[in-house]
Amino acid sequence: MTSDHREPQVVVLGGGSWGTTVASICARRGPTLQWVRSAETVDDINKNHRNSKYLGDDVALPETLRATSDFNEAAHAADVIVMGVPSHGFRGVLGELAKELRPWVPVVSLVKGLEQGTNMRMSQIVEEVLPGHPAGILAGPNIAKEVAEGYAAAAVLAMPDRNLAANLAGMFRTKRFRTYTTDDVAGVEIAGALKNVYAIATGMGYAMGIGENTRAMVMTRAVREMSKLGEAIGGQRDTFAGLAGMGDLIVTCTSQRSRNRHVGEELGSGKPIAEIIAGMNQVAEGVKAASVIMEFAEKYGINMPIAREVDAVINHGATVEDAYKGLMAEKPGHEVDGTRF
Incomplete structure (x- = not known):
C-alpha cells in the first residue's frame, strides 16, 4: 500500500451515517480523511467533531478525523479508499477517482446494494472502472448509530486476497468493533443486497401486525432464499449463516433504526x-435492489417468493396484504431442497 513506514492514509468517500462511523473507527487506528460534499458537514466534523445531520449531536467523533470537500485532495491522499456513497452514485465517484488515484490502492465498499441497469455488484464496478485495484466490502449487522455510540458490534471484511484482507482488517478494528475476514466477496455483497429486500418484507409484516412466530418464519426462510441465490452467483454457503448474512438480516429486520424495515x-x-423515499434523508438500498434480485432469480432459475412479493409491492402495484397472501399460498415442501416459501 505504501513504500515507506508511515501509517497508511485511509480516505472515506461519503458523509452519511455509516461512512462517518467507519471513518471514526479508522481515525482511532491511523490517519483518516473523509470526503463530504457538504461544506456545512465538513465544518461540523472539523470544528465540532460531530456529524449532526446523520449521527446527531451526542456522538463525538475523534479529533484525528479530518474532513474535506476537495475531491482531488482526498484522492491524492489515499492509501486505502473506503466507498460510503450509495449504489446509484458509486460508478460516478469511481470515475472521478480514476483520474486521480494512484495504482493498486485497495477499494473497500460499504454499499449493500446492486447497480440498477447493469445488475453489477460494487466490486465488479471497481474492477471495470479501476482495473488493478483490489476491491472488497465491509459488511455485517451494523446499525451505524449504535456502532458510533460505542455498542459492541462485528463485521466481516471481504477481499479477494486473504493476506490483504488480514492486513486491512486492523484498520477497521477497535476494542468494541470486531472485524473478521473472508475471501468470499461475491457472497458478502449479495447477502448485503438481499437482506435489505427481506427487511422490507418484515417491515410490511410489522405494519400488518403479524406475530413473532410469523416474523421468525419469514426471516428463516429468507436466509434459505438468499443462500440459494448467493451460491448460484458464486458465494460460499457459510457466508449466509454468518455476519454478512444471517447477522445483518436479523438486525435489519428487527431494529427500529433500520431504513429498509422503515x-x-x-x-x-x-x-x-x-x-416514502422523498421523506427519507438516506438511501434504503432494498428499494433499488428488489427488481435487480428478481432479474437474478430469473437468470438462475430460482424461485424466490419473498423477494418476488416485495418487488410486486414496490414496483408492480401490489398491496402488502397481497404480498403475505401470496407467501401463504406457497405450498411447503422439503426445508432444504424445496423451492417454495
Whole structure:
C-alpha cells in the first residue's frame, strides 16, 4: 500500500451515517480523511467533531478525523479508499477517482446494494472502472448509530486476497468493533443486497401486525432464499449463516433504526413508495435492489417468493396484504431442497 513506514492514509468517500462511523473507527487506528460534499458537514466534523445531520449531536467523533470537500485532495491522499456513497452514485465517484488515484490502492465498499441497469455488484464496478485495484466490502449487522455510540458490534471484511484482507482488517478494528475476514466477496455483497429486500418484507409484516412466530418464519426462510441465490452467483454457503448474512438480516429486520424495515412499515401503512423515499434523508438500498434480485432469480432459475412479493409491492402495484397472501399460498415442501416459501 505504501513504500515507506508511515501509517497508511485511509480516505472515506461519503458523509452519511455509516461512512462517518467507519471513518471514526479508522481515525482511532491511523490517519483518516473523509470526503463530504457538504461544506456545512465538513465544518461540523472539523470544528465540532460531530456529524449532526446523520449521527446527531451526542456522538463525538475523534479529533484525528479530518474532513474535506476537495475531491482531488482526498484522492491524492489515499492509501486505502473506503466507498460510503450509495449504489446509484458509486460508478460516478469511481470515475472521478480514476483520474486521480494512484495504482493498486485497495477499494473497500460499504454499499449493500446492486447497480440498477447493469445488475453489477460494487466490486465488479471497481474492477471495470479501476482495473488493478483490489476491491472488497465491509459488511455485517451494523446499525451505524449504535456502532458510533460505542455498542459492541462485528463485521466481516471481504477481499479477494486473504493476506490483504488480514492486513486491512486492523484498520477497521477497535476494542468494541470486531472485524473478521473472508475471501468470499461475491457472497458478502449479495447477502448485503438481499437482506435489505427481506427487511422490507418484515417491515410490511410489522405494519400488518403479524406475530413473532410469523416474523421468525419469514426471516428463516429468507436466509434459505438468499443462500440459494448467493451460491448460484458464486458465494460460499457459510457466508449466509454468518455476519454478512444471517447477522445483518436479523438486525435489519428487527431494529427500529433500520431504513429498509422503515420502508416496509410505511408501505404497510398505505403510503406510496415515492412518498416514502422523498421523506427519507438516506438511501434504503432494498428499494433499488428488489427488481435487480428478481432479474437474478430469473437468470438462475430460482424461485424466490419473498423477494418476488416485495418487488410486486414496490414496483408492480401490489398491496402488502397481497404480498403475505401470496407467501401463504406457497405450498411447503422439503426445508432444504424445496423451492417454495
